[in-house]
Structure formats: structure tokens, C-alpha cells
Amino acid sequence: MHIELFLSAFAASIHTKKTYMKRVLFLVVVLSTLLLQSCKETAQLSYEPFTGELRHAFGISTNTRTTTPIVLTRITLGEQTGYGEAALPPYLKETQESVCAFLQLAEPVINSCTEPLNVDSIMQIVNELAPGNHAAKASIDIALHDLYGKLQGQPLWQIWDIDPQATPCTSYTIGYDDNDSIVLLKVREADWAKILKVKLGREEQEDKRMITLIRSLTDKPIYVDANQGWPTQEHALKMCQWLAERGVVLVEQPMPKHMNEEHRWLCEQVDLPILADEACQTLDDVAALQPYYDGINIKLMKCGGLAQARKMITLARELGMQVMIGCMTETSAGISAAATLSALVDYADLDGHVLIANDPYEGIQLVDGKLTLVNKPGTGVTLREL
Numbered sequence: 001m002h003i004e005l006f007l008s009a010f011a012a013s014i015h016t017k018k019t020y021m022k023r024v025l026f027l028v029v030v031l032s033t034l035l036l037q038s039c040k041e042t043a044q045l046s047y048e049p050f051t052g053e054l055r056h057a058f059g060i061s062t063n064t065r066t067t068t069p070i071v072l073t074r075i076t077l078g079e080q081t082g083y084g085e086a087a088l089p090p091y092l093k094e095t096q097e098s099v100c101a102f103l104q105l106a107e108p109v110i111n112s113c114t115e116p117l118n119v120d121s122i123m124q125i126v127n128e129l130a131p132g133n134h135a136a137k138a139s140i141d142i143a144l145h146d147l148y149g150k151l152q153g154q155p156l157w158q159i160w161d162i163d164p165q166a167t168p169c170t171s172y173t174i175g176y177d178d179n180d181s182i183v184l185l186k187v188r189e190a191d192w193a194k195i196l197k198v199k200l201g202r203e204e205q206e207d208k209r210m211i212t213l214i215r216s217l218t219d220k221p222i223y224v225d226a227n228q229g230w231p232t233q234e235h236a237l238k239m240c241q242w243l244a245e246r247g248v249v250l251v252e253q254p255m256p257k258h259m260n261e262e263h264r265w266l267c268e269q270v271d272l273p274i275l276a277d278e279a280c281q282t283l284d285d286v287a288a289l290q291p292y293y294d295g296i297n298i299k300l301m302k303c304g305g306l307a308q309a310r311k312m313i314t315l316a317r318e319l320g321m322q323v324m325i326g327c328m329t330e331t332s333a334g335i336s337a338a339a340t341l342s343a344l345v346d347y348a349d350l351d352g353h354v355l356i357a358n359d360p361y362e363g364i365q366l367v368d369g370k371l372t373l374v375n376k377p378g379t380g381v382t383l384r385e386l
């Protein structure tokens with residue numbers, strides 16, 4: 001189309017010998033530019049549903065499961081491939097089908113990208129394709145950031161001027177189980193972890209049984225996640241006081257997410273930091289939650305990826321809130337991306353890849369429980385060698 005326009009303009013302009021050579025030169029430059037543009041390599045998005053096999057059945061206050069649905073994404077440009085994923089726990093509305101439908105919508109946008117990649121601009125277009133779809137958007141955001149770093153030949157933490165030494169230890173999650181020996185086995189297997197995170201939010205006796213069992217083996221600090229399971233502020237207060245006496249250092253989402261005033265009351269009553277998880281999904285939630293919670297738990301799958309998570313961390317800090325970076329049950333693609341930001345927060349709960357038996361990638365390393373960023377381009381993720 002452009003070539004036809006230029007040719008007709010050129011033909012119309014040839015009326016004197018004086019300008020002839022100039023016009024030929026102009027035409028050569030235009031044609032060469034168009035030729036180079038058409039030869040420039042474009043990115044290619046590909047994706048596939050993937051079932052994460054859990055090492056142990058994983059129980060929270062509302063359900064127990066043995067597998068987890070994921071969609072793996074890849075964006076390739078030239079010799080480099082960026083890896084991302086959408087991890088989809090049952091309580092989120094997104095499914096493998098909805099993620100694939102969104103990725104199909106985003107394919108023309110990604111497949112027209114060329115170097116140099118402007119990740120923020122691309123994500124702005126992707127974010128406007130449809131509302132919601134946060135895990136699907138995160139899967140593109142993560143792959144793009146990984147690809148961007150790989151094309152630059154630099155780790156993302158270096159590009160963002162993040163101190164790789166400042167990463168915290170991650171907690172390791174012990175899901176609910178009614179079988180005492182399974183709980184004890186999980187605690188023993190978590191020997192490497194410096195901090196445990198325990199899923200509570202069931203009946204008082206069950207919650208106390210879990211903590212008492214774990215305390216029979218270890219005095220490690222414990223994060224408790226009630227997953228909205230405690231029905232009243234009085235129940236939550238009683239549990240928090242009991243837990244504080246047993247070395248629990250924070251409590252995540254004690255009551256249902258709509259109970260803002262009850263959470264504010266609880267924060268006033270106890271010294272334990274109370275963090276919003278289910279109540280805090282995206283950047284828009286951060287300021288609104290500040291009066292009611294001590295802090296927030298940010299997850300890439302909830303907020304739409306690294307770019308949004310960085311904005312949430314900055315805003316939460318400005319508002320004086322504590323920050324945890326958490327995860328779903330994810331592969332090393334998602335966890336390595338989140339781990340890059342862990343150096344900027346107070347608490348990290350990034351053990352999702354340890355819970356999966358068939359992680360197709362390797363990236364972030366755990367050294368004595370500490371998240372250890374690797375000195376590799378992008379998020380540091382490569383395909384696991386079989």
C-alpha cells in the first residue's frame with residue numbers, strides 16, 4: 001500500500017531532468033526503509049495448558065486438591081524466548097479456557113512486536129484488550145519481561161537496579177491436613193525452610209491441632225493464613241492472641257474480605273501484623289485497604305504481572321503499609337519473576353514451585369531458605385534439562 005502511494009507520487013513528480021536524480025535517490029531510500037521494515041523479525045506468542053502435579057494434596061480453609069491448572073506462555077523474538085505463566089487456583093474466576101481465549105485476543109498485538117521491545121507500551125495495549133483476566137495478562141507480562149532481559153543480555157534485577165542480596169527468606173507452606181502424620185512429614189520435608197506458613201481458618205480445635213503438631217517439631221517463625229476462614233472479629237482476636245504466644249509472626253486474611261471494619265478493629269487489638277490477601281487484588285485496592293489492614297499480600301496472578309506489582313509496592317510504601325509478595329502454586333517461571341521483586345518487600349511467600357513435582361523450568365534458587373536471584377538474563381528462567 002505504502003509502496004503504491006510512493007510510486008504514484010514519484011511518477012507524478014517526474015517532470016524535469018533537474019529533479020530527476022533527487023527523486024530517484026529519494027525513492028531508493030524509501031524502498032530500502034520499507035524493505036528493512038518488512039524483514040524485521042517479529043515476536044511470536046505461543047501457549048499451552050499445563051497441569052501442575054502437587055507433591056502433596058494441598059488443603060486450605062475451603063478445599064483440598066492434588067493438581068493445579070496452569071497455562072504456560074512463551075514469547076520468542078529472534079534467538080531468545082521469554083517464559084511466563086498463568087496459574088489458576090479454583091477461587092479465582094479465570095480458567096485455562098478463559099486464559100487461552102484472552103491470549104488468542106492478544107496474539108496479534110504480541111506478534112507484531114519488534115526490537116527494541118517497549119514492555120510498558122505493549123502491556124498498556126494488552127491491558128486494554130478486555131477487563132479482568134489478570135492471570136492471563138500476568139502470563140504475557142512475565143514472558144515479556146523475561147524476553148526483554150534476555151534480549152538485553154542482563155538480569156531483570158540488574159535492569160531495575162534491585163540489590164540481589166536484599167532478598168528475604170521465603171516461607172514454606174504447610175497446607176491443612178486431618179492426618180497428623182502427613183502434617184509432620186511436611187514439616188520434616190521443610191527442613192530447608194527458615195519460616196513456615198500454615199493454612200488455618202477451620203474450626204478452632206483443628207487450627208490449634210495444626211499449630212500444636214508443628215510446634216512439637218520446630219520453633220521456626222510461622223506465618224498464618226486463615227484464608228477468610230474466621231467468621232467473627234472475636235474469634236479472630238482469640239485466635240491471634242493464642243497464635244502470638246506460639247511464635248506466629250503475622251496473620252493473613254483472617255476474616256472474609258468484605259469485613260473491613262472488623263479487620264480495622266482487629267489490627268487495633270493485636271500487635272501481629274494483619275495482611276490483606278483475598279481483599280487485595282489490584283493496584284486499585286491498595287489505598288482503599290490502608291485504613292483497615294497493616295499490609296497487603298501482592299501476587300502477580302492477582303494484579304496482572306510485574307509492572308503492576310512494582311506500582312503496588314511503591315504505593316503501599318508511600319502509605320506506610322507492610323508488603324508481602326506471595327504466589328499461587330506456580331512453576332519457576334512465575335516464582336522467579338516474583339522473586340525479583342522480593343528484595344523490595346518485607347515478607348516473601350514464594351514456594352509455589354517447590355510444591356509442584358513437574359516444574360518444566362528452573363530459575364530462582366533457594367539457598368538455606370533464602371531466595372537467591374541467579375545471574376542470568378531476564379528472570380533467569382530456562383527450560384529444565386530432563
Ligand code: MG
Pocket residue numbers: 225227252253277278297
Ligand atoms: Mg493467602
